[in-house]
Amino acid sequence: MRYFLPLTLLILCGSVSADDAGSFVFLDDGDNTGVLYTYASTEIQDYFAKMFTTKLVTEVPEGTAPDVVIRLGTPDSNTAIADAVAAGQLVLPEGALSDQGYTLKNLENQLFIAAPAPQGVLYGTYAFLEAYGAYFQISGERLPAPLPFTLKTLDLTEKPAVKFRGLLPWDAYICGIAGYNPEDYRQLIDRAARLKLNFLQFHFYPGSAFFTETIDGTTAEPRYLGMPVDIFPTANAVGKAAFGDVIAFGAQCYIDHAGSPAAQAHAVQDMMRDALAHAKNRGMHTAVGMELMQPSVGSPLFTAKPEGSVNCLDPLRPENLALSRQRYLSLKETYPDADFYCFWQSEGQGVRGAAVGQEEGAAAMREAQAHWTSQDNYRGDIDYAWLLKQLCDSMTPEEQATSVAGGWFLQHLFPGIHPDFPAGIRFSSINNYSMEQSLDGGLDYYAVAAENRAVWVTDWWEYSGEQWFPQWRAGGQERIYRQCLDYGIEALSLVGWKLSGIEHNIRFMADFAWHPGLTAEQFYRDYVSRLYGQDSAPLADLYMTADAKSELTPPATSSDDRPMSLGEGWIVLGIPPFPDTAEGLSTEEWRHTAERAAAIAAEQQTFLQSDRDAVALIGQIIPGLDSQGQYWAALLLNRLRMRLHYLESMIALNESYGIYQAAALQGIPAARAATALRLNDAVALAGEAIEIYSKEIRNRNDLGVVAQMNVQYLQPLVQLHASLSD
Structure with a gap:
């Protein structure tokens, strides 16, 4: 097997072309049967018509001969491919995951897109199209300007490094x-x-x-x-x-x-x-999943944890095991054709439910299973694991083979539960969305993959859905992916919401899973060149600079002490209220808010200038790009311009707290009046940010972002502003 970086293939123009009037290319797709095989043939035909002026035919007119023949298929479906393999002219991928691999090779006037199995035929089709200038994205594609088809020298054999x-x-x-x-x-x-x-x-x-x-x-x-x-x-x-x-x-x-x-x-x-x-x-x-510890119907029996803790299904009650079994069967009945069924631990439950319940047997169970985690503040996950273990033990081997233990930062359980869980159960976890925390020991738990446990790793294509985007994550993800692949994980996925402004993160994962030698810098340089065009090299530096700052980006989570800084995008913007009494101004909570708001505004000013510089750079580059490069650069420019206004609105919000604090020396009415002026800026800038974003809608998710920002970003600011005149 030979690994080549996907964007630096050895491609040399040959002498065989189909550029004369009346010339054509023949697609020999052999015994074209089966859904995947048929789709691969259709994709080649559709994209060939978009990318080339040369005609592609699937039947050779009598008395004519094609200039080039494209042989598509497997040895079982295409006799020409079988003959080339038998003659030693064509070597197909072998070994693990070879059913997804393919070979691209030209012999004289023939180009072979060959694979051991139909899945590889489809992937070989896309490799062929990208070798000729196409570049695929999760939110679109870039295609070359149509030209006559010219046969290039290709000799490429690939298969993925990750199964799923x-x-x-x-x-x-x-x-x-x-x-x-x-x-x-x-x-x-x-x-x-x-x-x-x-x-x-x-x-x-x-x-x-x-x-x-x-x-x-x-x-x-x-x-x-x-x-x-x-x-x-x-x-x-x-x-x-x-x-x-x-x-x-x-x-x-x-x-x-x-x-x-x-x-x-x-x-x-x-x-x-x-x-x-x-x-x-x-x-x-495919895999579908439900929250194991939070049923929506039935007669669940919950734990009795101390006040302030989150209760869950009591894992010691046999009634809850029976209930969980019914829920599992209901999930299978609802989605009978899924390949896997996941049992999720709700996010944060390991921490919020860490206290030992007062129900009978809870303390003894926790003590007996204490070895399941080394994370004291995540011990609530033991409750989940105990119930899931009972559920898995009740399954047949066939059911276990399609069942998955999953959750948020659940990997801390893996070393402890691995010896105790049935061998057929897969382990799955979503990494902490802070790459720094993942890289600081958070990946070592996946080492059970090297002990014949099927393990799935899910990282983030965006930082927990927040409105701080575009986002660049390849630098940290390169290290995350490489360590996980070293352990031999079965699956690598990304979780997220939005699809534009983060395409590069998804593309990097897709490329790395086939080419584990790929570095973030190599990827960014190739990505920029392929997507924006030859005159876009400075954008690669912009991407890498932004990537290096990704861990410095102001976070906004429900546990952060800066709820006024940035919004998570999937929850309403958390904004501290202004005190309406003199006593309220002297509370420790208010003093902290006013102090932190000023510091955050200063932080945001730094990022604001960085984004202004990026916008200026893109503005200089765009005129020199071709039309498709301009199309994609316009998207990046739009998202950065939106972020400028978003940051400015958040700065206005944060500065409002200092204004309120200072003006309150003249009384609460004076503080309200003075603050309302600055908050009015925050509201206006928020509206401008949404309007800017709405000018570049590339998919359904983008419309959802416009809706989401109206409800969760703009409306809370409007309500806060209105509260000052109540």
Whole structure:
């Protein structure tokens, strides 16, 4: 097997061309049967028509001869490929994962796109198209200007380094799949397949229309599809023009059945089953998952933890095991064609439920299983693991082979539970979204993959969905991926919501999973060259500079002490209130808020200048790019311009606290009046940020971002401003 960097292939122009009038290329796709094989042939034909002026035919007209023959298929489906392999002229991938591999090679006037199996034929098709100038993205593609087809010298044999490579598009938020229609799922899947990804995961929160479990004949009623809004009225929205004549944005099948939650759930689940079937038709493996410790229906028996702790299913009660078994079977019945079923531990439950419950046997169970984790503040995950172990023990070997233990930073359990869990159970975890924490010992837990445990690693294609984007993560991810691959993980996925402004993160994972020698710097330079064009080299430096700053980017999480700094995008912007009494001004909480707000505003000024420099650089480069380079650079420029206004609005918000503090010396009414002026700037800049973003809509997710920012960013600022005049 020979590994080549995907963007630096040895490609030399040969002498065989098809540029004369009446010349043509013949596609010999052999015994074209089966969904994948047929799709590969269709993709070649469709893209050939877009990329070349030469005609491609699947039947040679009588009395003519093609200038070039493209041989597509496997030895079993194409006799010409079988003959070339038998003659030693063609060597196909061998060994583990060779069924996904392919060989591209030209012999005289023939170009072979050959593979041991249909999946490899499809991936070889995309490798061929990229060798001729196409470049695929999760939110689109760049194609070369059409020219006559010229046969190039290719000699490339590849197979992936990771068995499953894919995406976990997170549910429940309208900037993610909660706003999708069937065509959006199909588009996402098709684009992922062109990146040679073969894995699609879905997670379902309790109460979501995506999964309404049935227990003892009673089906849960869905409470929502997206949070905090699943149907967004566009009438008075900022950025309304982006929605066209759409009155309400959201999943259309959910909107169509408004008023009937059961019908909404049926329609949404039908759509999801269609999406899973489409993924199968693109050669993907699929997984669906539910929250194990938070049932939506039935008669659950919960723990009795001390006040301030989060309770969960009591893992010691046999009734809860029976309930969990029914929930598992309900998930399988809802999505019978999924390949895997995941049992998720809710995010944060290991910490918030770390206290030992007061129920009988809880202390003894915790003590007996203390070896399951070395993380004292995550001991609540032991409750989850104990119930899951019982559930897994109750399964048949066939059921265990499709079952997955999963959760947020759940890998801390893996070394401890590995000896105690059935061998067939897969372990899966989402890394901490801080790469620094992942790299500081957070990956060592995956070493059980080297002990014959199938392990899935999920990182982030964006930083927890926050509005701080574009985002660059390849530098840290290179180290994360390399260490995980060294352990021999089975799957590598990315979780996220938005799809534009972060395409490079997904593309890097897709490339690295095939070429584990790839570095972030190599990737960025090739990415910029392929996407923007030859005159875009300075953008590679911009990408690498931004990547180096990724860990310095101001975070905004529910546990951060800076809720006023930036918004997470999937929750309403957290903003501390202004005190309405003199006593409130003297509290420790208020003094901390005013002090930190000033420091954060200063931090944000630094990032603001950095983004201004980036915007200026892109503005200088764009005129020299070709039309497609300008198209993609316009997207980057738009997102950075949006971020400038977003940062300026947050600076205005943070400065408002200092203004309030200073003006309060003249009394609360004076503080309100003075602060309202600066807050008015924050509101105006927020509206401008959303309007700017809405000018570059590339996919359904982008419309969801406009909706999300209206509800979770602009509206809280408007309400805060209004509160000063109450």
